[in-house]
Amino acid sequence: xxxxxLTLSHLYATVFIVYLIAPLLVMAGAAFNxxxxxxxxxxxxxxxxxxxxxxxxxxxxxxxxxxxxVAAAVAILSVIVGTASAILINSISGRVRTMIYGLMISTILxxxxxxxxxxxxxxxxxxxxxxxxxxxxxxxxxxxxxxQVSYIAAMVMLLVLARLQSFxxxxxxxxxxxxxxxxxxxxxxxxxxxxPAIGAGAAVAFFQSIENYNVTQFTRGGADTLxxxxxxxxxxxITPTINALAVIMISVTILAAILYELRRRRxxxxxxxxxxxEE
Amino acid sequence: MxxxxxxxxxxxxxxxxxxxxxANVSIQPxxxxxxxxxxxxxKTTILRMISGFIDPTQGSIRIGGKDMRGQxxxxxxxxLIFQNLALFPLMPIWENISFGLEVRGVxxxxxxxxxxxxxxxxxxxxxxxxxxxxxxxxQKQRVAIARALAVEPQVMLLDExxxxxxxxxxxxxRAELRAxxxxxxxxxxxxxxxxxxxxxxxxxxxxxxxxxxxxxANPRDIYNNPVNGFVASFVGENNIFTxxxxxxxxxxxxxxxxxxxxxxxxxxxxxxxxxxxYVRPEHTxxxxxxxxxxxxxxxxxxxxxEGNFIAIHAVTDSGMKMTAELRNDGSSAIPEVxxxxxxxxxxxxxxxxxxxxxxx
Amino acid sequence: MxxxxxxxxxxxxxxxxxxxxxxxxxxxxxxxxxxxxxSFRPYLPVTEVGGPKDVYSFDNYLKVFGGEVEVSPLGFxxxxxxxxxxxxxxxxxxVVVTVLCFAIAYPMAYYxxxxxxxxxxxxxxxxIFVPLWVSEVLRAFAWWIILAFKGPLNSLxxxxxxxxxxxxxxxxxxxxxxxxxxxYVLFMLFPVYNAISSLDTNQIEAAEDLGAPWxxxxxxxxxxxxxxxxASGSVMVFMLSAxxxxxxxxxxxxxxxxxxxxxxxxxxxxxxxxxxxxxxxLLLFLxxxxxxxxxxxxxxxxxxxxx
Numbered sequence: 001x002x003x004x005x006l007t008l009s010h011l012y013a014t015v016f017i018v019y020l021i022a023p024l025l026v027m028a029g030a031a032f033n034x035x036x037x038x039x040x041x042x043x044x045x046x047x048x049x050x051x052x053x054x055x056x057x058x059x060x061x062x063x064x065x066x067x068x069x070v071a072a073a074v075a076i077l078s079v080i081v082g083t084a085s086a087i088l089i090n091s092i093s094g095r096v097r098t099m100i101y102g103l104m105i106s107t108i109l110x111x112x113x114x115x116x117x118x119x120x121x122x123x124x125x126x127x128x129x130x131x132x133x134x135x136x137x138x139x140x141x142x143x144x145x146x147x148q149v150s151y152i153a154a155m156v157m158l159l160v161l162a163r164l165q166s167f168x169x170x171x172x173x174x175x176x177x178x179x180x181x182x183x184x185x186x187x188x189x190x191x192x193x194x195x196p197a198i199g200a201g202a203a204v205a206f207f208q209s210i211e212n213y214n215v216t217q218f219t220r221g222g223a224d225t226l227x228x229x230x231x232x233x234x235x236x237x238i239t240p241t242i243n244a245l246a247v248i249m250i251s252v253t254i255l256a257a258i259l260y261e262l263r264r265r266r267x268x269x270x271x272x273x274x275x276x277x278e279e
Numbered sequence: 280m281x282x283x284x285x286x287x288x289x290x291x292x293x294x295x296x297x298x299x300x301x302a303n304v305s306i307q308p309x310x311x312x313x314x315x316x317x318x319x320x321x322k323t324t325i326l327r328m329i330s331g332f333i334d335p336t337q338g339s340i341r342i343g344g345k346d347m348r349g350q351x352x353x354x355x356x357x358x359l360i361f362q363n364l365a366l367f368p369l370m371p372i373w374e375n376i377s378f379g380l381e382v383r384g385v386x387x388x389x390x391x392x393x394x395x396x397x398x399x400x401x402x403x404x405x406x407x408x409x410x411x412x413x414x415x416x417x418q419k420q421r422v423a424i425a426r427a428l429a430v431e432p433q434v435m436l437l438d439e440x441x442x443x444x445x446x447x448x449x450x451x452x453r454a455e456l457r458a459x460x461x462x463x464x465x466x467x468x469x470x471x472x473x474x475x476x477x478x479x480x481x482x483x484x485x486x487x488x489x490x491x492x493x494x495x496a497n498p499r500d501i502y503n504n505p506v507n508g509f510v511a512s513f514v515g516e517n518n519i520f521t522x523x524x525x526x527x528x529x530x531x532x533x534x535x536x537x538x539x540x541x542x543x544x545x546x547x548x549x550x551x552x553x554x555x556x557y558v559r560p561e562h563t564x565x566x567x568x569x570x571x572x573x574x575x576x577x578x579x580x581x582x583x584x585e586g587n588f589i590a591i592h593a594v595t596d597s598g599m600k601m602t603a604e605l606r607n608d609g610s611s612a613i614p615e616v617x618x619x620x621x622x623x624x625x626x627x628x629x630x631x632x633x634x635x636x637x638x639x
Numbered sequence: 640m641x642x643x644x645x646x647x648x649x650x651x652x653x654x655x656x657x658x659x660x661x662x663x664x665x666x667x668x669x670x671x672x673x674x675x676x677x678s679f680r681p682y683l684p685v686t687e688v689g690g691p692k693d694v695y696s697f698d699n700y701l702k703v704f705g706g707e708v709e710v711s712p713l714g715f716x717x718x719x720x721x722x723x724x725x726x727x728x729x730x731x732x733x734v735v736v737t738v739l740c741f742a743i744a745y746p747m748a749y750y751x752x753x754x755x756x757x758x759x760x761x762x763x764x765x766x767i768f769v770p771l772w773v774s775e776v777l778r779a780f781a782w783w784i785i786l787a788f789k790g791p792l793n794s795l796x797x798x799x800x801x802x803x804x805x806x807x808x809x810x811x812x813x814x815x816x817x818x819x820x821x822x823y824v825l826f827m828l829f830p831v832y833n834a835i836s837s838l839d840t841n842q843i844e845a846a847e848d849l850g851a852p853w854x855x856x857x858x859x860x861x862x863x864x865x866x867x868x869x870a871s872g873s874v875m876v877f878m879l880s881a882x883x884x885x886x887x888x889x890x891x892x893x894x895x896x897x898x899x900x901x902x903x904x905x906x907x908x909x910x911x912x913x914x915x916x917x918x919x920x921l922l923l924f925l926x927x928x929x930x931x932x933x934x935x936x937x938x939x940x941x942x943x944x945x946x
Contacts, residue, residue, distance in 0.1 A: 005853065006754070009746070009750050009754050010754075012746050012747065012750065013747060013750045013751075013754075013755065013763075016743070016746075016747045017763075017766060017767070019821075020766075020767060020769070020770045020821075021766075021769070021770070023770075023778065023781035023782060023785055023821065024769070024770060024773060024781060026781060026784055026785055026791055027777065027780065027781040027784060030784055038784055039784055039787060039789070039790055039791065040784075040791050041789070041790065041791050041794040080658060081658050081659070081661065081662045084654070084655045084658035084659055085658070085659050085662065087643075087647075087655055088643065088655050088656070088659050091642040091643040091646060092642070092643065100659070100663070102941070103663055103667065103668075104662075104663070107667055108875075109874065109875070109878045110671075110882075110923060111878065111881065111882025111899070111919075111922060111923060111926070112882055112884070113882060113884055113899050113902055113903070113919055113922070114671070114674065114882075114919045114920075114922065114923045115670075117674060117902075117906060117912070117915055117916060117919045118670035118671050118673060118674035118916075118919075119666075119670050120912075121670065121673045121674055121677050121912060121916065122669060122670040122673040122674075125673055125677075128685075128688070146666055147666075149662070149666060150662065150666035150667050150670075153662050153666075168363065168365060169646070170361050170363055170365035171365050171367055172646055173332060173352070173359070173361070173365065174359070174361055174365035174366075174367075175367075175378065175382075176332075176351070176352045176353045177330055177331075177332075177352045177353065177357070177358060177359045178353070178358065178378055178379035178382065178426070178427075178429075178430055179353045179354075179379050179382050179383060179430055180353060180378070180379075180382040181353065181382065181648070182646075182647050182648030182650070182651055183648075183650070183651065184382045185646075185647070186647060186651060188367075188378070188381075188382075189367060192369045193368075193369065207772050210774055211774035211775045211776070213775060213776060213884060213885045214882065214883075214884050214885075214899075217884065217903070217907075218906060218907075226774070227774055227775070227776045227885075230774075230776045230777065230780065231776050231885060231888070231889070234776070234779075234780055234783065234889050235888070235889075242777075242780065246773070246777045246780070246781075249773060249774065249777065250769075250773055253769055253772040253773055254769060256772075257765050257766075257768065257769060257772075260765065261761070261762060261765055264761060271412075274410065274412060274413050
């Protein structure tokens with residue numbers, strides 16, 4: 001490849017990364033600007049008061065706690081449902097597989113707004129029909145969880161399915177042949193193989209849930225999640241407390257990314273050190 | 280502890296395809312028995328039926344005299360060694376070996392001790408805490424054997440376990456497998472498409488083709504007295520003549536072909552016109568002088584040096600290609616390319632055989 | 640199913656099937672059927688639900704055609720119902736977002752799979768993932784700050800002397816498109832990256848060796864190979880954009896309206912869930928038809944996308 005084109009492509013990649021990262025830096029920077037409006041211009045001096053105000057914002061803290069509960073519930077349910085679905089898809093074939101698989105994938109593409117409205121409609125309708133006030137059948141974050149699971153499970157399913165495809169079914173037969181029961185095969189052979197994908201799936205589900213707006217907006221009733229709260233703040237009298245929150249979320253994300261990267265590099269070195277002997 | 284295995288009229292159909300066709304064989308306790316055949320001949324299907332992963336369409340399988348119908352793989356006294364070994368990559372070696380004990384609820388200390396003991400048996404001490412990815416091909420082989428032995432099976436089933444190894448190691452592992460089998464006394468059923476492997480290790484060999492067992496015999500008989508053309512061709516090379524069977528006396532028949540009339544042993548079921556006569560290259564004589572019987576004249580086309588023997592490729596005056604093999608021990612003169620030679624064979628060393636059985 | 644039984648036994652198979660049923664039937668199919676059914680019913684006070692007025696009709700759908708406005712694209716002036724206009728503009732700008740996402744993501748995808756040092760790619764991927772992990776609302780908010788009239792972008796451009804007076808970015812659909820591209824470009828990048836990665840580099844070298852210019856290599860070798868990835872990325876970005884509610888709400892101007900905002904108004908402001916259902920169904924149905932038509936036009940099979 002010509003030198004100029006190589007330089008240009010490196011340049012493009014750099015610009016692309018800057019394009020992705022710069023808005024986050026601007027947003028983070030505004031958290032430290034002593035200005036009532038969230039911005040980095042004009043710079044009115046350093047402050048940490050937005051962090052203090054954020055900590056004092058009870059509604060935001062409540063929304064934060066709600067978000068964690070919802071995300072944890074979504075992650076657990078999605079992992080269970082998604083893993084079961086991947087196992088099912090992996091062991092059926094033909095037209096039934098195409099149909100079920102298509103249905104599963106399509107949930108990712110259904111606009112969140114449709115999921116939100118339909119979930120809300122179904123459960124309130126069941127509640128009305130049964131003429132009950134039981135909490136399950138009214139708006140609330142539990143319906144947000146169900147709505148979110150309906151498409152996040154598909155993402156977990158795809159991750160687990162990809163991992164399943166590298167699974168040697170001979171291992172299951174070998175375990176059965178050695179006298180293992182089906183439950184033992186699942187617990188000792190199949191699930192350990194799937195754990196990396198299940199872990200990744202749980203992480204994806206957790207973060208997807210945190211950032212969900214559409215489904216939550218139509219099912220939450222009066223409860224807030226962070227996304228909904230931030231949104232309402234953006235529309236009505238915004239202060240840089242949101243930026244302070246963003247700084248914390250970005251920091252957590254970057255920290256997690258660094259930890260992941262360090263772990264990956266260590267494993268790479270470990271794998272290199274464990275090469276089998278020559279015969 | 281070892282058990283015999285009886286297959287009685289066992290058939291297995293996949294849709295309209297009959298993978299195994301009326302298999303009948305009785306394997307003795309403690310025997311090393313091989314199923315030999317090309318890929319698709321049904322040998323792996325037989326193995327999977329014995330281990331319980333496939334149910335026979337008809338017929339019965341008995342292990343130690345007990346009918347195995349309805350017994351799942353984890354209930355049978357068999358242990359299977361998979362072609363790719365199927366070692367559990369996420370468990371250390373000792374857990375791999377003792378997995379069968381773990382699922383039977385054996386305590387950890389006992390399992391560990393058993394694993395160490397078996398590692399000594401397969402000559403791999405000190406590997407207990409390694410991971411599968413740290414072992415070489417031959418070492419993995421031994422671990423797979425140890426894992427199968429750990430559950431004290433009465434029958435070991437081996438599905439071409441050596442096919443992934445290189446030649447030298449494969450030959451070494453043959454001897455090793457045989458030795459382990461003798462030491463443990465467990466019945467071994469071995470699946471292979473490599474006739475050298477089958478002949479070298481087994482007490483008896485069952486040669487298979489198109490779902491049918493063609494011949495069951497000890498390795499020597501399989502090679503020297505094949506019952507049909509398929510067995511003769513699969514376990515070795517041949518010079519083959521097509522012709523008609525004539526007058527027969529004392530089991531030796533006259534056999535007329537376009538290349539001359541020969542005398543050879545008449546196999547069972549080989550009668551009439553258009554049958555074939557088989558002569559092994561090492562039983563084909565070649566010399567400047569005309570032999571007393573079954574003489575064919577020709578010209579040497581190519582001489583190829585194979586190490587322990589020399590292959591002479593010649594064409595008869597009637598236009599047929601023949602191969603003769605001479606031992607590389609200086610006992611016979613090696614003809615030059617282009618030399619006029621006489622070829623021949625001993626009537627008792629050549630056989631007139633029917634084609635393979637395919638249906639029925 | 641036989642396979643499942645053989646591998647995991649009756650008990651586990653039952654559990655697996657029940658879980659899948661819970662997902663697909665209870666969380667997906669039945670709610671959508673309910674939505675479809677509700678969309679044909681009138682919005683009534685609770686006491687009248689199931690009463691004589693509760694009959695099926697197309698009234699909710701016909702509301703799309705109420706209230707006409709005058710538009711004059713390309714010099715032709717005509718009247719068009721305002722919700723229909725909103726719908727068309729939503730579609731149109733979603734297509735614009737999709738095309739621009741591809742234009743931005745393709746060179747980067749190619750860079751990552753064929754030019755960058757393979758050892759640094761995992762780090763690169765991780766770096767790119769950071770904005771994806773940060774929530775969508777914050778990403779839109781970041782651009783709300785940047786694009787403000789007195790915000791950093793105008794300050795920067797003024798300081799560089801590229802513009803002489805501040806530009807009003809949050810006007811019409813401009814900021815919405817900018818925000819959607821930033822939010823969804825990674826959904827284009829990764830499928831295309833995966834697709835190009837599976838292309839044997841020898842093919843590119845062979846084409847180069849045969850004297851093909853760089854644009855021809857991309858047009859004839861790389862793009863055809865990457866087509867399934869481009870297709871799934873495009874479907875993803877289009878559906879996400881058309882279905883987005885956050886970005887158009889935060890970055891929209893007084894003159895922009897996204898179809899999802901209309902649905903939101905029916906549902907959360909007018910509390911008319913039935914009309915909201917009808918509109919939501921229209922969005923889902925027409926987007927699906929549009930994607931199907933686009934796939935047909937570009938000769939992409941469904942199986943290419945859903946590997």
